[in-house]
Amino acid sequence: MSLLELNNVTLKFGGVTAVNDLTMSVEEGQVYALVGPNGAGKSTVFNMISRFYRPAAGSITFDGHDLLKLKSHEVPQLGIARTFQNIELFDRATVLQNLLVGRHRLRRTTLVEEMFFVGRARAQEREHRLAVEEVIDFLDLQPYRNQMIAGLPYGVRKVVELARALSTKPRLLLLDEPASGLSVEETQDMRWWIDDIRRQMGITVLMVEHDMGLVSKVCDRVLALDGGKKLAEGTPAEVQSHPKVIEAYLGTGAISKTANAKGERV
Amino acid sequence: MRFHFKTDYDHDIRLFPDWWNFSLYAALLAVMVALPFVISSFYLGEVTNVLIWAIAGLGLMMLTGQTGQVSLGHSAFMAMGCYTCVILMEAGVPFVAAFVLCGIITGVIGALIAIPALKLHGVYLAIATLALAILADDIIVILSPWTGGVNGKFAPDLMIFGYEINRWVNPGAWYYMALVVVLVVTLIYRNILRSPLGRAFAAVRDSEISAQAMGVDIARTKTMAFGISCAITGLGGALMGLFAGAFNNETFNFLLAIQLLMMIVIGGLGFIHGAFLGAIVVAFLPQGLSILTDQMGRGFNIPGLEMGVFGLLLIAFIIFEPHGLYGRWLKLRIWLELFPFARRDLFRRQKSYLKTERLR
Numbered sequence: 143m144s145l146l147e148l149n150n151v152t153l154k155f156g157g158v159t160a161v162n163d164l165t166m167s168v169e170e171g172q173v174y175a176l177v178g179p180n181g182a183g184k185s186t187v188f189n190m191i192s193r194f195y196r197p198a199a200g201s202i203t204f205d206g207h208d209l210l211k212l213k214s215h216e217v218p219q220l221g222i223a224r225t226f227q228n229i230e231l232f233d234r235a236t237v238l239q240n241l242l243v244g245r246h247r248l249r250r251t252t253l254v255e256e257m258f259f260v261g262r263a264r265a266q267e268r269e270h271r272l273a274v275e276e277v278i279d280f281l282d283l284q285p286y287r288n289q290m291i292a293g294l295p296y297g298v299r300k301v302v303e304l305a306r307a308l309s310t311k312p313r314l315l316l317l318d319e320p321a322s323g324l325s326v327e328e329t330q331d332m333r334w335w336i337d338d339i340r341r342q343m344g345i346t347v348l349m350v351e352h353d354m355g356l357v358s359k360v361c362d363r364v365l366a367l368d369g370g371k372k373l374a375e376g377t378p379a380e381v382q383s384h385p386k387v388i389e390a391y392l393g394t395g396a397i398s399k400t401a402n403a404k405g406e407r408v
Numbered sequence: 409m410r411f412h413f414k415t416d417y418d419h420d421i422r423l424f425p426d427w428w429n430f431s432l433y434a435a436l437l438a439v440m441v442a443l444p445f446v447i448s449s450f451y452l453g454e455v456t457n458v459l460i461w462a463i464a465g466l467g468l469m470m471l472t473g474q475t476g477q478v479s480l481g482h483s484a485f486m487a488m489g490c491y492t493c494v495i496l497m498e499a500g501v502p503f504v505a506a507f508v509l510c511g512i513i514t515g516v517i518g519a520l521i522a523i524p525a526l527k528l529h530g531v532y533l534a535i536a537t538l539a540l541a542i543l544a545d546d547i548i549v550i551l552s553p554w555t556g557g558v559n560g561k562f563a564p565d566l567m568i569f570g571y572e573i574n575r576w577v578n579p580g581a582w583y584y585m586a587l588v589v590v591l592v593v594t595l596i597y598r599n600i601l602r603s604p605l606g607r608a609f610a611a612v613r614d615s616e617i618s619a620q621a622m623g624v625d626i627a628r629t630k631t632m633a634f635g636i637s638c639a640i641t642g643l644g645g646a647l648m649g650l651f652a653g654a655f656n657n658e659t660f661n662f663l664l665a666i667q668l669l670m671m672i673v674i675g676g677l678g679f680i681h682g683a684f685l686g687a688i689v690v691a692f693l694p695q696g697l698s699i700l701t702d703q704m705g706r707g708f709n710i711p712g713l714e715m716g717v718f719g720l721l722l723i724a725f726i727i728f729e730p731h732g733l734y735g736r737w738l739k740l741r742i743w744l745e746l747f748p749f750a751r752r753d754l755f756r757r758q759k760s761y762l763k764t765e766r767l768r
């Protein structure tokens with residue numbers, strides 16, 4: 143059984159079929175990429191896994207659990223963490239506080255313990271802090287620890303969001319365009335981090351990424367989507383050389399898909 | 409400029425980051441404790457009033473400043489706290505127990521009311537809660553057999569372990585009582601902020617989407633925020649009614665809720681200090697204005713002047729200093745610490761990233 147399975151999943155927004163009869167499965171330990179032109183439905187797949195959207199048809203299971211039975215805040219309890227395409231951090235809090243929110247699902251204190259800071263409250267804070275510091279060390283965020291998110295540069299925010307997701311101690315990490323908007327050096331760092339996340343932490347990664355260079359370096363498997371439909375699936379090399387994929391990207395043939403591209407990436 | 413050299417994680421968990429900070433608050437507490445021996449009983453009453461406003465303000469701050477939910481209905485919970493406390497006392501419950509209970513009861517009822525109300529966002533939530541505040545008046549009249557309706561109620565004598573606390577006989581004791589409540593409420597507030605719940609509040613305030621992705625149950629968190637907020641505001645309301653000595657259906661009208669909200673915005677949303685600074689403004693503004701109008705000459709009297717000035721202040725703060733008085737003070741402090749190296753645009757607000765189409 144695969145860790146994450148989507149079976150014949152379909153989602154429509156009014157007239158637009160964002161995801162059309164998609165079947166895919168991610169194995170434990172893999173780094174799996176979703177690629178495709180703008181508007182292909184990649185983020186929509188993530189949002190269905192996070193239970194922000196409910197598919198009209200099909201099923202999604204994680205480690206045997208039916209995700210469609212859960213509410214979105216229950217999904218992280220199973221060990222699924224994610225980042226967002228347009229960074230969604232807690233802006234009026236520090237980096238540290240953001241990462242500590244990541245530990246939310248692991249809290250054990252009651253309201254009374256928290257109100258009077260007695261019992262497990264203090265020990266728990268130390269524990270959370272220790273865990274979060276490991277993530278800070280891993281991603282070199284030490285200089286930013288006590289800074290407010292609102293003042294941080296874009297590249298750092300991107301890393302903070304990854305850090306926050308890692309703080310939840312996930313089994314599956316969903317990264318929506320982890321390298322978009324990053325400089326060449328930052329993209330390099332991201333590449334090594336994703337490698338380490340898989341190798342050292344044993345976390346399965348499902349990512350959306352437009353940078354095919356990065357995809358071919360870190361991913362085992364790639365699935366190409368267009369118009370919500372699966373075009374091809376396989377190793378990065380297989381998918382990149384697949385004629386349908388080339389057509390979707392370069393717009394050979396009758397329809398020019400590039401006219402669709404919204405130039406959303408910064 | 410002071411530097412913190414942190415050597416263990418407890419530095420960040422403690423209530424006071426360093427000795428200097430601790431000494432400042434210890435000194436402030438010493439001044440507060442010494443106050444009854446220094447100032448006249450009239451001014452002591454005014455300071456007690458500030459403390460009471462601060463308690464009610466801290467309640468609303470928890471909801472609006474920390475969790476980002478606007479309420480224009482908190483006067484209803486002040487009333488609920490006050491009536492509950494007095495009704496319990498009239499039923500023979502000792503004051504201390506009645507006071508604690510009225511907070512808990514108001515909190516629980518507030519949380520129950522929140523469950524449907526919190527499905528609403530922003531301005532809709534504000535309107536729904538405002539409706540609640542306006543309804544409270546009628547509900548008090550309808551419940552006349554218990555509440556005394558338009559005739560109102562008199563505050564019973566307050567006894568704490570056999571010691572009578574009377575505003576006119578021993579104003580110092582009343583003041584100390586308010587001070588103790590302020591300290592306990594502030595401590596609880598701080599504790600919540602440094603716990604998972606407080607961070608969940610901030611998460612809900614700043615991004616509901618990613619709060620959910622971190623496993624924060626939005627509905628539950630908002631309900632908790634509303635409950636805790638109502639409990640604290642209820643305590644403030646109870647003190648306000650008891651301090652006034654008599655109250656009826658008009659005492660806690662919706663203007664009070666609006667004033668409370670304006671107060672925390674002027675003081676500084678999201679800061680404990682903000683509730684106190686705002687309370688000082690609210691409590692002393694009428695005094696300041698009456699001194700001013702007295703100087704303008706006799707017969708100079710503008711109806712609604714107080715609310716008007718208050719409103720203008722609010723608008724000025726929203727435009728020029730959204731972080732309120734406390735934000736102003738923080739900037740002043742940084743400027744002083746850096747002197748003479750502060751640059752002109754040190755505090756220029758950063759353009760924030762556009763957050764449209766969040767999920768895409």
Ligand SMILES: Nc1ncnc2c1ncn2[C@@H]1O[C@H](COP(=O)(O)OP(=O)(O)OP(=O)(O)O)[C@@H](O)[C@H]1O
Nearest residue numbers: 155158160179180181182183184185186187406768
């Ligand atoms: N909330 C929504 N309401 C209506 N339509 C939506 C919504 N979210 C996505 N869509 C539509 O669904 C389709 C897929 O969008 P999605 O965001 O999944 O694309 P994507 O593959 O992530 O693209 P990009 O590379 O631009 O991020 C698009 O046509 C989009 O306009």
Ligand SMILES: [Mg+2]
Nearest residue numbers: 184185227768
């Ligand atoms: Mg997308």
